[in-house]
Amino acid sequence: MIFYLLFWTIPFLSTVEPANNKSLLHFGYITSLTGLFIPSGGRPAVDLALKLINEREDILQNYTLSYTDVLDSGCSHTKALDQFFELIQERNVTYISILGCGCSTATIPVAEVSHYWNIPLLAYASPANVLNDRTRFRNFFRTFVSFRHISSSLGQLMREFGWQQLSVITQDESLFTRVTDDLENNIFKTKGWILDRYDVPTGQDPLHYFDRNEAQTFKIIHINAYPNIAYTVLCEAYYRGMVAPTFLWILPLWYSADWWRSNSTYSSNNVSCTNQVMMQVLVGSIGIVPDGYLTLENESVVTFSGLTPRMYLDNYTDLILNDPLYENLMLLSLSGVAFDGVWAIAVGLDLASQRLSSGNVSGCEDVPGNLVPLEQFDYTNMKLGCIIRQSFSEVNFLGLTGQISFNEKGSRNDSVVLFQQYRAANGTIIRASVGTVTVLLNKAYFTFQNGESNTTLWNNGEPPYDGFPVTAFDKNNIILVFMYDMAATCGLVFVTICFSFNVAFRNRK
Ligand SMILES: *[C@@H]1O[C@H](CO)[C@@H](O)[C@H](O)[C@H]1NC(C)=O
Ligand SMILES: *[C@@H]1O[C@H](CO)[C@@H](O)[C@H](O)[C@H]1NC(C)=O
Ligand SMILES: *[C@@H]1O[C@H](CO)[C@@H](O)[C@H](O)[C@H]1NC(C)=O
Ligand SMILES: *[C@@H]1O[C@H](CO)[C@@H](O)[C@H](O)[C@H]1NC(C)=O
Ligand SMILES: *[C@@H]1O[C@H](CO)[C@@H](O)[C@H](O)[C@H]1NC(C)=O
Ligand SMILES: *[C@@H]1O[C@H](CO)[C@@H](O)[C@H](O)[C@H]1NC(C)=O
Ligand SMILES: *[C@@H]1O[C@H](CO)[C@@H](O)[C@H](O)[C@H]1NC(C)=O
Ligand SMILES: *[C@@H]1O[C@H](CO)[C@@H](O)[C@H](O)[C@H]1NC(C)=O
Ligand SMILES: *[C@@H]1O[C@H](CO)[C@@H](O)[C@H](O)[C@H]1NC(C)=O
């Protein structure tokens, strides 16, 4: 606010302090404020990042970075495009980058065209795999860590602990069905492995899961859904005695820390589902999330922003709960990647401005356009666009959620998947990191976190039993075993007869 006042009063001042003689750089901010997935809670994180960036002297020193307003993509393909063209065509501001556009459905169409205006698009809430296609999305970057290795890492977890059957409750939305489809079509093609798939259409009662005969057979159950479904299912599981150590529930870890409390927005407001009930069913469950999704576990590491994860979380929570500016916004578990996303834009533009001031056009020599300072960028300047895109791909700093650098597809390293366990501690629940799965090209491996082992993880040091696979294959097997037994018995009888024959007639030669 103070800055805006200064900026607008500058023309009327005769003596201007050099420190305030900064040009404004704008990025467009499109996110989903309505629709299926609402990452609106990213805004306090974005604002906090901008405040820190603009206070810093060593980054974008001649510029002030800002957005004009927040546009709603409605998590919709068409609306997102409308909003993008609103920014590009209807405004008297030139945006040097776009932050957006909320959920993948909204981001995909914009990421497909935005490069024609020579500006990068940075997403923090768009997980879709398809966005890795560099031929379609040529100037796209994201701080969101993709979920594409979740299914492989679940497979590795199964191998590590000797399980062969898994039940998956999947919410019927692409974020979730993609993971389950991959489990079904790839991971569970392993011989002898059995996947019990139960899909819940959004808005329908997930408790029908329990009405099926299979429900009791499967002891390892993955809830692949938004937290409101997990809440209802786990509460019911408690009353059916489907709790640790016999049963193991595997949940997404990106749920907010307090999602299971009866005062959370995900609560079913059912009197049977008290905090005590939820705690008892949660203890022992496993959570799973790509590494780099949550803020760093060591909350005292000072990141490039100058904040530690602890300071950040305190500030963020304080803003979203107490600042009237952010009334009605929902706390966002991925707010860290929103914060890091704005820093990535700032660092990328800073690298570009350094290259421009030193006249370094290496790699963009043959691209048409004038070499002008960033504040003179216009959407037709391909040379500047080239330098900005290169600079974004060179970003590398320690963010709140881990190292922020982009691979050739504009995404962060997503090959490590983190596992945590819900544990009871001092009358509440904590999530303790227990291990990671690293997924490489042709193999995956599980590593226990320091201090963790089968003993800390499982009740008696033994992983829970997955329940016996009862399949046609095994029934056949039993018949086969019986036949072999019969054959063996016949063989023995025959041998005995022969032997007796020999013995009886040994003197007759
Ligand atoms: C302030 O900015 C104006 C225009 O951007 C420029 O002409 C002038 O030299 C700048 N002054 C200082 C002290 O940097
Ligand atoms: C910022 O502006 C000053 C004065 O115009 C200039 O000396 C300096 O090189 C600029 N910094 C960058 C990173 O361009
Ligand atoms: C840009 O447009 C807004 C209204 O749409 C107007 O208030 C503002 O003065 C304009 N800014 C410039 C620099 O023309
Ligand atoms: C943990 O237990 C599983 C199953 O018994 C076993 O395969 C695995 O090797 C154990 N891991 C370690 C590190 O001991
Ligand atoms: C409340 O939760 C219990 C346990 O899951 C369930 O049996 C019951 O049907 C729920 N009540 C309502 C009104 O949804
Ligand atoms: C819910 O309850 C917990 C524990 O009593 C409290 O710390 C938290 O602030 C409450 N959350 C809300 C949104 O009221
Ligand atoms: C956390 O980070 C701080 C500062 O970098 C370091 O001193 C401390 O040893 C770290 N703690 C753990 C448990 O790694
Ligand atoms: C926000 O972060 C600053 C450090 O930048 C810290 O001094 C302050 O206490 C934090 N505010 C809150 C409400 O946690
Ligand atoms: C020019 O920029 C490129 C890309 O950032 C960098 O690799 C190269 O070292 C720079 N060259 C000079 C002379 O600074």
Ligand SMILES: *[C@@H]1O[C@H](CO)[C@@H](O)[C@H](O)[C@H]1NC(C)=O
């Ligand atoms: C991603 O992480 C894996 C595992 O830590 C590592 O082997 C790989 O080199 C990393 N890749 C990049 C591009 O950083």
Ligand SMILES: *[C@@H]1O[C@H](CO)[C@@H](O)[C@H](O)[C@H]1NC(C)=O
């Ligand atoms: C439980 O509380 C005690 C005392 O307040 C504290 O020392 C201990 O670290 C806490 N344990 C956990 C697991 O948080």
